[in-house]
Amino acid sequence: MAAPVADSWSWFPVLALGVSLLKCLFINAYHSTDFEVHRNWLAITHSLPVSRWYHENSSEWTLDYPPLFAWFEFGLSQVAQHFDRNMLQVENLNYASQATVLFQRLSVIFTDLVFIYAVRECCRCVQERKGSRDVLNQLSFVLAVLLLWNFGLLIVDHIHFQYNGFLFGFLLLSVAKHLQSQHLQGALLFSILLNLKHIYLYVAPAYGIYLLRSYCFTQNNTDGSVRWRSFSLLRLLTLGAIVISVCALSFGPFIAMGQLPQVLSRLFPFKRGLCHAYWAPNIWALYNILDKILVTLGVRLKLLQEAALPRASMTGGLVQEFQHSVLPSVSPTITLVCTLISILPAVASIWRRPRGARGFLRCLVLCALGSFMFGWHVHEKAILIAILPLSILAVESSEDAGIFLLLSTTGHYSLFPLIFTPAELPIKVSLMLIFVIFSFTALRKLQSGPGSLLHPLESIYLLGLVPLAVACEVVFPLSLWQQKLPFLPLLATSVYCSMGVCYSFLRLYISLLREEKKPKQQ
Incomplete structure (x- = not known):
């Protein structure tokens, strides 16, 4: 698909309308248990007094998002x-009449207007750069497609069912405000987002350090240097007032009713176990499989007695706590420490050498990916928190474009097991192929420099997803293993994709180190 070169935004409504119409085609598609989750939350908030919202437990899908989302x-x-x-x-558990399905599907499509507006603002930020108007228009067009037609959002929100587009709208709009140096508006939007869904705590360190360093302490000059100025207590108090005001509006009624501990217990249920039922492709997937391998080798070599080992049930496909058999079991505290260590170099970098809002954006992606890799009970869908902001960097740099291609292809494929019904198999395969082909061709054309965006071994790794998909989506369902080892395709997908995610994380840090060296070489 060739990008338009005319200095016009006439193409943007076409892209937005096109993807909205595509979403309408999925109204009667498969939907997951998350459909019932949100239907139950509609019933709770509509039928019960506020004092009972976070106590209602007649369904297993209890309200566990922050109050603003309620x-x-x-x-x-x-x-x-x-x-x-x-x-x-x-009391109408698992209720899914045609009118209910229609309303909930349309509600996701309608609230995606926030996401569409945020994408437009991000594209405007790209067009405000210096350069040829035709080139900038191409950049914004490619970025709009990468965001609006993001494969992960399409299947997670409009087939699997969630409201991520609405939430990512606040995130991207907040990023756009920072790119436009409107820091207070960006802080307000992010505060609202945190009180809509607390998973965005993943990127809170990037926001906190960036605002403290670049808004309260220093400013970037036009030549890229940094000029120190005296600390502004007024600015710090203003930022604090914004955050506190939003939190007070959100949690205030529940604090007044003495229900804050109950609300927090719903938001942070640490007894759900290290991994989700379907492992996210992160470091703990590799840790889990290593434990399984060591157990198997130990028993076969008669170094371990199987009866004496604690039973590790992490491959049972259930949300629960479990103990590792050979390796030390991992606690929430350990995951927190690992996460903080993984993001520390990124936040330290923007503190030492602020590189403007785009340096903040790189730190945001690293924080999102570090939290995804080392966090407690991470959901596979959280990979989108890193992929979507990285799209902005990908259209501006060949290095970031290569990382984006690797992370988005791997991360998006890791979402395949969420849509496991035969009828939706052609849909997810087609959408994935279209998005991957566009990403590779468009970014290669934008970053038309010497060499490939990917190293040969990286390309080989991505090609390995093809036999993996055939084995998991075609061969395995027809084999006898489906009854004996039902978790095997999930395990294979998570472990293979975790290698790509971990590698992308390392490449991002290498890219960050290169950025840090550039000022010294000038």
């Missing part, structure tokens, strides 16, 4: 009652 569900419920009032009854 109010968001309450607002949706006011419209939902005009579609089917029965969906708003708490």
